[in-house]
Amino acid sequence: MAEIHVIGQIVGATGFPEHSLFCKWGIHTGGAWKILAGLREGQTQVDNPQNHQAAYFSHPIDIHFATKGLQGWPKLHFQVWHQDSFGRNELYGYGFCHVPTSPGIHNIECPTWRPCGTFREQVSQSFLGGGPQLKNPDMIYSGADRYQLRTIAMGKIHLQLGIILRNFDKYGIEC
Amino acid sequence: MATSSVFLVNVAGQIETGEFQEFDDLYCKYCFVYGPDWLITSGLEESISQITKKSEDERQLFCWNFPLDVTFKSTNPYGWPQLVIHVYGLDVFGVDTVRGYGVTHVPITPGRHKRVIPLFVPESSSTLQKLTSWFLSNRPEFVDPRVVAQGEGRDVTRVRSQGFVTVSFNVVMKDMKKLGYDVLPSDMSTVNVPENVGVQQGQVSEA
Numbered sequence: 001m002a003e004i005h006v007i008g009q010i011v012g013a014t015g016f017p018e019h020s021l022f023c024k025w026g027i028h029t030g031g032a033w034k035i036l037a038g039l040r041e042g043q044t045q046v047d048n049p050q051n052h053q054a055a056y057f058s059h060p061i062d063i064h065f066a067t068k069g070l071q072g073w074p075k076l077h078f079q080v081w082h083q084d085s086f087g088r089n090e091l092y093g094y095g096f097c098h099v100p101t102s103p104g105i106h107n108i109e110c111p112t113w114r115p116c117g118t119f120r121e122q123v124s125q126s127f128l129g130g131g132p133q134l135k136n137p138d139m140i141y142s143g144a145d146r147y148q149l150r151t152i153a154m155g156k157i158h159l160q161l162g163i164i165l166r167n168f169d170k171y172g173i174e175c
Numbered sequence: 176m177a178t179s180s181v182f183l184v185n186v187a188g189q190i191e192t193g194e195f196q197e198f199d200d201l202y203c204k205y206c207f208v209y210g211p212d213w214l215i216t217s218g219l220e221e222s223i224s225q226i227t228k229k230s231e232d233e234r235q236l237f238c239w240n241f242p243l244d245v246t247f248k249s250t251n252p253y254g255w256p257q258l259v260i261h262v263y264g265l266d267v268f269g270v271d272t273v274r275g276y277g278v279t280h281v282p283i284t285p286g287r288h289k290r291v292i293p294l295f296v297p298e299s300s301s302t303l304q305k306l307t308s309w310f311l312s313n314r315p316e317f318v319d320p321r322v323v324a325q326g327e328g329r330d331v332t333r334v335r336s337q338g339f340v341t342v343s344f345n346v347v348m349k350d351m352k353k354l355g356y357d358v359l360p361s362d363m364s365t366v367n368v369p370e371n372v373g374v375q376q377g378q379v380s381e382a
Binding site for chain 1: 255334
Protein backbone atom coordinates (compact mmCIF):
# COMPACT_ATOMS: atom_id res chain seq x y z
CA MET A 1 0.00 0.00 0.00
CA ALA A 2 1.07 3.53 -0.63
CA GLU A 3 1.67 5.65 2.42
CA ILE A 4 1.38 9.34 3.23
CA HIS A 5 2.73 11.29 6.15
CA VAL A 6 1.15 14.61 6.96
CA ILE A 7 3.47 16.50 9.29
CA GLY A 8 2.84 20.09 10.22
CA GLN A 9 1.06 22.64 12.30
CA ILE A 10 -2.14 24.61 12.57
CA VAL A 11 -0.25 27.87 12.88
CA GLY A 12 -3.02 30.30 13.74
CA ALA A 13 -5.96 32.36 12.57
CA THR A 14 -6.35 35.91 11.29
CA GLY A 15 -9.15 38.18 10.18
CA PHE A 16 -11.74 37.26 12.79
CA PRO A 17 -13.75 40.06 14.42
CA GLU A 18 -12.65 39.20 17.98
CA HIS A 19 -9.63 37.44 19.41
CA SER A 20 -9.40 34.76 22.06
CA LEU A 21 -9.98 32.04 19.51
CA PHE A 22 -9.59 28.31 19.43
CA CYS A 23 -10.06 25.77 16.71
CA LYS A 24 -11.47 22.26 16.54
CA TRP A 25 -10.05 20.20 13.70
CA GLY A 26 -10.62 16.80 12.23
CA ILE A 27 -9.66 14.77 9.22
CA HIS A 28 -12.01 13.11 6.76
CA THR A 29 -10.97 10.45 4.26
CA GLY A 30 -12.55 8.08 1.79
CA GLY A 31 -13.09 4.40 2.50
CA ALA A 32 -9.82 3.18 0.98
CA TRP A 33 -7.78 5.14 3.50
CA LYS A 34 -6.52 3.93 6.83
CA ILE A 35 -4.85 5.88 9.62
CA LEU A 36 -1.87 3.89 10.88
CA ALA A 37 -0.72 6.35 13.52
CA GLY A 38 -1.53 9.82 14.80
CA LEU A 39 -4.52 11.75 16.04
CA ARG A 40 -7.42 12.16 13.64
CA GLU A 41 -9.05 15.08 15.46
CA GLY A 42 -8.32 17.56 18.17
CA GLN A 43 -8.81 20.94 19.69
CA THR A 44 -6.23 23.69 19.97
CA GLN A 45 -5.42 25.95 22.86
CA VAL A 46 -7.32 29.21 23.36
CA ASP A 47 -5.10 32.11 22.37
CA ASN A 48 -5.73 35.62 23.61
CA PRO A 49 -2.93 37.49 21.83
CA GLN A 50 -1.12 40.48 23.22
CA ASN A 51 -1.08 42.28 19.88
CA HIS A 52 -4.48 41.86 18.29
CA GLN A 53 -3.43 40.80 14.81
CA ALA A 54 -3.42 37.03 14.84
CA ALA A 55 -4.23 34.20 17.20
CA TYR A 56 -1.53 31.53 17.31
CA PHE A 57 -2.30 27.88 18.00
CA SER A 58 1.02 26.17 17.12
CA HIS A 59 -0.92 22.93 17.14
CA PRO A 60 1.06 19.95 15.85
CA ILE A 61 -0.36 17.54 13.28
CA ASP A 62 1.41 14.24 12.54
CA ILE A 63 -0.65 11.58 10.77
CA HIS A 64 0.42 8.44 8.94
CA PHE A 65 -2.02 7.18 6.29
CA ALA A 66 -2.01 4.08 4.18
CA THR A 67 -4.22 3.89 1.10
CA LYS A 68 -5.37 1.48 -1.59
CA GLY A 69 -6.90 4.16 -3.81
CA LEU A 70 -6.80 7.84 -4.58
CA GLN A 71 -10.52 8.51 -4.18
CA GLY A 72 -11.36 10.37 -1.01
CA TRP A 73 -8.01 12.11 -0.63
CA PRO A 74 -7.88 13.36 2.99
CA LYS A 75 -9.47 16.68 3.91
CA LEU A 76 -8.89 18.69 7.03
CA HIS A 77 -11.95 20.41 8.43
CA PHE A 78 -12.07 23.15 11.02
CA GLN A 79 -14.40 24.96 13.35
CA VAL A 80 -13.14 28.22 14.78
CA TRP A 81 -14.70 29.26 18.07
CA HIS A 82 -14.45 32.43 20.09
CA GLN A 83 -14.22 32.17 23.87
CA ASP A 84 -15.26 35.28 25.79
CA SER A 85 -14.05 36.38 29.22
CA PHE A 86 -16.81 34.39 30.92
CA GLY A 87 -15.71 31.19 29.18
CA ARG A 88 -18.70 31.10 26.82
CA ASN A 89 -18.00 29.71 23.37
CA GLU A 90 -19.43 31.12 20.16
CA LEU A 91 -19.06 29.70 16.68
CA TYR A 92 -16.92 31.91 14.42
CA GLY A 93 -16.36 29.89 11.32
CA TYR A 94 -16.30 26.63 9.41
CA GLY A 95 -13.73 25.69 6.82
CA PHE A 96 -11.99 22.81 5.14
CA CYS A 97 -8.95 22.25 2.97
CA HIS A 98 -7.53 19.27 1.15
CA VAL A 99 -4.27 17.76 2.24
CA PRO A 100 -1.92 18.75 -0.62
CA THR A 101 -1.14 16.01 -3.12
CA SER A 102 2.43 17.00 -3.88
CA PRO A 103 5.20 16.19 -1.42
CA GLY A 104 7.05 19.06 0.22
CA ILE A 105 6.18 21.89 2.57
CA HIS A 106 3.01 23.87 1.91
CA ASN A 107 1.77 27.05 3.54
CA ILE A 108 -2.01 26.94 3.34
CA GLU A 109 -4.61 29.58 4.04
CA CYS A 110 -8.01 28.09 4.68
CA PRO A 111 -10.91 30.55 4.26
CA THR A 112 -13.83 30.18 6.65
CA TRP A 113 -17.51 31.06 6.70
CA ARG A 114 -20.41 30.90 9.11
CA PRO A 115 -24.14 30.54 8.56
CA CYS A 116 -25.86 33.90 8.89
CA GLY A 117 -29.48 32.80 9.33
CA THR A 118 -32.59 34.91 8.82
CA PHE A 119 -32.82 38.68 9.27
CA ARG A 120 -34.35 38.18 12.72
CA GLU A 121 -31.53 35.88 13.75
CA GLN A 122 -28.95 38.36 12.49
CA VAL A 123 -30.47 41.18 14.53
CA SER A 124 -30.66 39.06 17.66
CA GLN A 125 -27.08 37.88 17.12
CA SER A 126 -25.76 41.42 16.90
CA PHE A 127 -27.29 42.18 20.31
CA LEU A 128 -27.05 38.88 22.13
CA GLY A 129 -24.28 36.93 20.41
CA GLY A 130 -24.64 33.25 19.64
CA GLY A 131 -25.89 32.49 16.18
CA PRO A 132 -26.89 29.58 14.01
CA GLN A 133 -24.73 26.47 13.75
CA LEU A 134 -24.79 23.57 11.33
CA LYS A 135 -26.93 20.68 12.53
CA ASN A 136 -24.93 18.32 10.40
CA PRO A 137 -21.18 19.12 10.49
CA ASP A 138 -20.60 16.87 7.43
CA MET A 139 -21.64 19.89 5.39
CA ILE A 140 -18.30 21.55 6.21
CA TYR A 141 -16.54 19.25 3.78
CA SER A 142 -19.28 17.94 1.48
CA GLY A 143 -20.61 19.71 -1.57
CA ALA A 144 -24.11 18.26 -1.39
CA ASP A 145 -27.00 19.97 0.42
CA ARG A 146 -25.31 23.33 0.68
CA TYR A 147 -27.68 25.10 -1.71
CA GLN A 148 -30.16 26.33 0.90
CA LEU A 149 -27.54 27.78 3.17
CA ARG A 150 -26.91 31.50 3.56
CA THR A 151 -23.43 32.25 4.79
CA ILE A 152 -21.03 35.08 5.41
CA ALA A 153 -17.23 35.26 5.18
CA MET A 154 -15.09 35.06 8.31
CA GLY A 155 -11.29 34.97 8.77
CA LYS A 156 -8.58 32.62 7.62
CA ILE A 157 -6.84 29.68 9.25
CA HIS A 158 -3.12 29.36 8.53
CA LEU A 159 -1.53 25.96 8.20
CA GLN A 160 1.92 24.71 7.44
CA LEU A 161 1.86 21.13 6.21
CA GLY A 162 4.69 18.90 5.13
CA ILE A 163 3.78 15.94 2.94
CA ILE A 164 5.91 12.82 2.58
CA LEU A 165 4.74 10.18 0.11
CA ARG A 166 5.92 6.59 0.05
CA ASN A 167 5.75 4.04 -2.76
CA PHE A 168 3.50 6.21 -4.95
CA ASP A 169 5.88 5.87 -7.90
CA LYS A 170 5.95 2.08 -7.41
CA TYR A 171 2.26 2.03 -8.35
CA GLY A 172 2.72 4.53 -11.15
CA ILE A 173 1.03 7.41 -9.32
CA GLU A 174 2.53 10.74 -10.24
CA CYS A 175 2.42 13.43 -7.59
CA MET B 176 26.51 -3.14 2.64
CA ALA B 177 23.57 -4.63 4.49
CA THR B 178 20.20 -3.27 3.47
CA SER B 179 19.04 -1.20 6.43
CA SER B 180 15.67 0.43 6.90
CA VAL B 181 17.13 3.46 8.64
CA PHE B 182 17.22 6.97 7.26
CA LEU B 183 19.15 9.91 8.67
CA VAL B 184 18.14 13.54 9.04
CA ASN B 185 20.87 16.06 9.77
CA VAL B 186 19.81 19.44 11.10
CA ALA B 187 22.24 22.33 11.27
CA GLY B 188 20.85 25.67 12.18
CA GLN B 189 20.63 28.43 14.69
CA ILE B 190 18.21 30.24 16.93
CA GLU B 191 18.83 33.62 15.39
CA THR B 192 16.84 36.37 17.01
CA GLY B 193 13.84 37.15 19.17
CA GLU B 194 11.27 39.93 19.24
CA PHE B 195 9.51 40.86 22.46
CA GLN B 196 7.83 44.14 23.19
CA GLU B 197 8.19 44.57 26.92
CA PHE B 198 11.00 42.36 28.26
CA ASP B 199 14.77 42.54 28.58
CA ASP B 200 17.61 40.21 29.58
CA LEU B 201 16.24 37.04 28.06
CA TYR B 202 17.70 33.60 27.54
CA CYS B 203 16.23 30.63 25.77
CA LYS B 204 16.30 26.88 26.10
CA TYR B 205 15.57 24.44 23.37
CA CYS B 206 14.78 20.74 23.26
CA PHE B 207 13.83 18.33 20.51
CA VAL B 208 10.70 16.22 20.89
CA TYR B 209 10.32 13.17 18.66
CA GLY B 210 8.43 9.94 18.32
CA PRO B 211 9.34 6.46 19.62
CA ASP B 212 11.07 5.35 16.40
CA TRP B 213 13.50 8.26 16.44
CA LEU B 214 16.96 8.49 17.97
CA ILE B 215 19.58 11.22 18.18
CA THR B 216 22.89 9.88 16.87
CA SER B 217 24.93 13.01 17.48
CA GLY B 218 24.47 16.49 18.83
CA LEU B 219 22.75 18.02 21.83
CA GLU B 220 19.12 17.19 22.45
CA GLU B 221 18.67 20.21 24.71
CA SER B 222 20.66 23.25 25.70
CA ILE B 223 20.53 26.75 27.21
CA SER B 224 21.63 29.95 25.53
CA GLN B 225 23.36 33.02 26.90
CA ILE B 226 21.40 35.93 28.40
CA THR B 227 20.98 38.75 25.93
CA LYS B 228 19.84 42.34 26.16
CA LYS B 229 17.81 43.85 23.38
CA SER B 230 19.59 45.98 20.82
CA GLU B 231 19.86 49.70 21.54
CA ASP B 232 18.30 50.77 18.27
CA GLU B 233 14.80 50.94 16.85
CA ARG B 234 14.80 47.20 16.03
CA GLN B 235 14.72 46.23 19.74
CA LEU B 236 16.04 42.82 18.76
CA PHE B 237 17.30 40.00 20.96
CA CYS B 238 20.15 38.20 19.25
CA TRP B 239 21.10 34.72 20.43
CA ASN B 240 22.86 33.35 17.37
CA PHE B 241 22.67 30.00 19.13
CA PRO B 242 23.76 26.89 17.23
CA LEU B 243 21.67 23.78 16.65
CA ASP B 244 23.54 20.74 15.34
CA VAL B 245 21.77 17.40 15.56
CA THR B 246 21.56 14.20 13.56
CA PHE B 247 18.50 12.01 13.89
CA LYS B 248 17.96 8.48 12.76
CA SER B 249 14.64 6.75 12.29
CA THR B 250 12.81 4.01 10.46
CA ASN B 251 9.52 5.88 10.11
CA PRO B 252 8.71 9.56 9.55
CA TYR B 253 5.89 9.37 12.11
CA GLY B 254 6.94 11.34 15.17
CA TRP B 255 9.06 13.69 13.08
CA PRO B 256 11.21 15.80 15.44
CA GLN B 257 9.88 19.10 16.68
CA LEU B 258 11.96 21.93 18.08
CA VAL B 259 10.53 23.32 21.32
CA ILE B 260 11.86 26.71 22.37
CA HIS B 261 11.16 28.31 25.72
CA VAL B 262 12.34 31.77 26.64
CA TYR B 263 12.96 32.98 30.18
CA GLY B 264 13.74 36.32 31.79
CA LEU B 265 13.71 38.01 35.19
CA ASP B 266 10.55 39.70 36.38
CA VAL B 267 10.40 42.93 38.47
CA PHE B 268 11.25 40.99 41.64
CA GLY B 269 14.25 39.30 40.05
CA VAL B 270 12.65 35.89 39.78
CA ASP B 271 13.19 33.69 36.75
CA THR B 272 9.94 33.70 34.78
CA VAL B 273 8.88 32.11 31.54
CA ARG B 274 8.29 34.57 28.71
CA GLY B 275 7.16 32.23 25.99
CA TYR B 276 6.90 28.72 24.62
CA GLY B 277 7.05 27.93 20.95
CA VAL B 278 7.25 24.90 18.74
CA THR B 279 7.91 24.03 15.12
CA HIS B 280 8.61 20.86 13.17
CA VAL B 281 12.08 20.34 11.78
CA PRO B 282 11.52 21.00 8.03
CA ILE B 283 10.74 17.78 6.15
CA THR B 284 12.56 18.78 2.97
CA PRO B 285 16.30 19.20 2.48
CA GLY B 286 17.64 22.70 2.09
CA ARG B 287 17.68 25.95 3.99
CA HIS B 288 14.55 27.00 5.83
CA LYS B 289 13.66 29.94 8.03
CA ARG B 290 10.88 29.80 10.59
CA VAL B 291 9.37 32.62 12.61
CA ILE B 292 7.94 30.87 15.64
CA PRO B 293 5.20 32.58 17.65
CA LEU B 294 5.66 32.26 21.42
CA PHE B 295 2.93 32.06 24.02
CA VAL B 296 2.59 31.74 27.79
CA PRO B 297 -0.19 29.94 29.66
CA GLU B 298 -2.70 32.24 31.35
CA SER B 299 -4.04 32.11 34.89
CA SER B 300 -7.53 30.71 35.00
CA SER B 301 -9.03 33.57 37.04
CA THR B 302 -8.41 37.25 37.70
CA LEU B 303 -7.65 36.54 41.37
CA GLN B 304 -4.99 34.01 40.42
CA LYS B 305 -3.60 36.46 37.91
CA LEU B 306 -3.16 39.00 40.71
CA THR B 307 -1.65 36.59 43.25
CA SER B 308 0.67 35.07 40.68
CA TRP B 309 2.01 38.53 39.87
CA PHE B 310 2.66 39.40 43.54
CA LEU B 311 4.12 36.01 44.44
CA SER B 312 6.13 35.82 41.19
CA ASN B 313 4.87 32.40 40.29
CA ARG B 314 3.44 32.78 36.83
CA PRO B 315 1.71 29.73 35.45
CA GLU B 316 4.09 27.62 33.41
CA PHE B 317 4.16 24.15 31.91
CA VAL B 318 5.70 21.55 34.22
CA ASP B 319 7.15 19.88 31.13
CA PRO B 320 7.64 22.19 28.12
CA ARG B 321 7.29 19.17 25.84
CA VAL B 322 3.49 19.41 26.11
CA VAL B 323 3.55 22.17 23.50
CA ALA B 324 4.69 19.55 20.97
CA GLN B 325 1.69 17.33 21.71
CA GLY B 326 -1.70 17.55 20.10
CA GLU B 327 -3.58 15.92 22.96
CA GLY B 328 -4.93 17.83 25.92
CA ARG B 329 -4.37 21.22 24.40
CA ASP B 330 -8.03 22.19 24.65
CA VAL B 331 -7.81 22.99 28.37
CA THR B 332 -5.04 25.55 28.04
CA ARG B 333 -5.61 29.26 27.63
CA VAL B 334 -2.59 31.14 26.41
CA ARG B 335 -1.47 34.62 25.51
CA SER B 336 0.81 34.94 22.52
CA GLN B 337 3.61 37.48 22.84
CA GLY B 338 6.75 37.72 20.76
CA PHE B 339 8.51 35.69 18.08
CA VAL B 340 11.72 33.76 17.67
CA THR B 341 13.43 33.35 14.30
CA VAL B 342 15.15 30.03 13.67
CA SER B 343 17.03 28.91 10.58
CA PHE B 344 17.49 25.26 9.60
CA ASN B 345 19.73 23.54 7.09
CA VAL B 346 18.43 20.03 6.55
CA VAL B 347 20.26 17.16 4.87
CA MET B 348 18.81 13.66 4.52
CA LYS B 349 20.17 10.24 3.73
CA ASP B 350 18.40 7.16 2.35
CA MET B 351 14.89 8.65 2.29
CA LYS B 352 14.53 7.96 -1.42
CA LYS B 353 16.04 4.50 -1.01
CA LEU B 354 13.26 3.60 1.43
CA GLY B 355 10.63 4.83 -1.02
CA TYR B 356 9.92 8.18 0.62
CA ASP B 357 9.33 11.23 -1.56
CA VAL B 358 9.76 14.56 0.17
CA LEU B 359 9.84 16.66 -2.98
CA PRO B 360 7.62 16.64 -6.08
CA SER B 361 8.93 14.16 -8.68
CA ASP B 362 9.68 16.87 -11.26
CA MET B 363 12.02 18.49 -8.73
CA SER B 364 13.68 15.40 -7.28
CA THR B 365 14.31 13.71 -10.65
CA VAL B 366 14.90 16.61 -12.96
CA ASN B 367 14.41 15.66 -16.57
CA VAL B 368 17.60 16.87 -18.23
CA PRO B 369 17.71 16.52 -22.04
CA GLU B 370 20.51 14.20 -23.15
CA ASN B 371 22.42 16.83 -25.14
CA VAL B 372 22.84 19.25 -22.22
CA GLY B 373 26.48 19.81 -21.37
CA VAL B 374 27.70 17.68 -24.30
CA GLN B 375 29.49 19.18 -27.27
CA GLN B 376 28.17 18.51 -30.75
CA GLY B 377 29.18 15.15 -32.18
CA GLN B 378 30.33 13.77 -28.82
CA VAL B 379 27.17 11.94 -27.71
CA SER B 380 28.36 8.48 -26.79
CA GLU B 381 26.20 5.39 -26.71
CA ALA B 382 26.13 4.30 -23.08
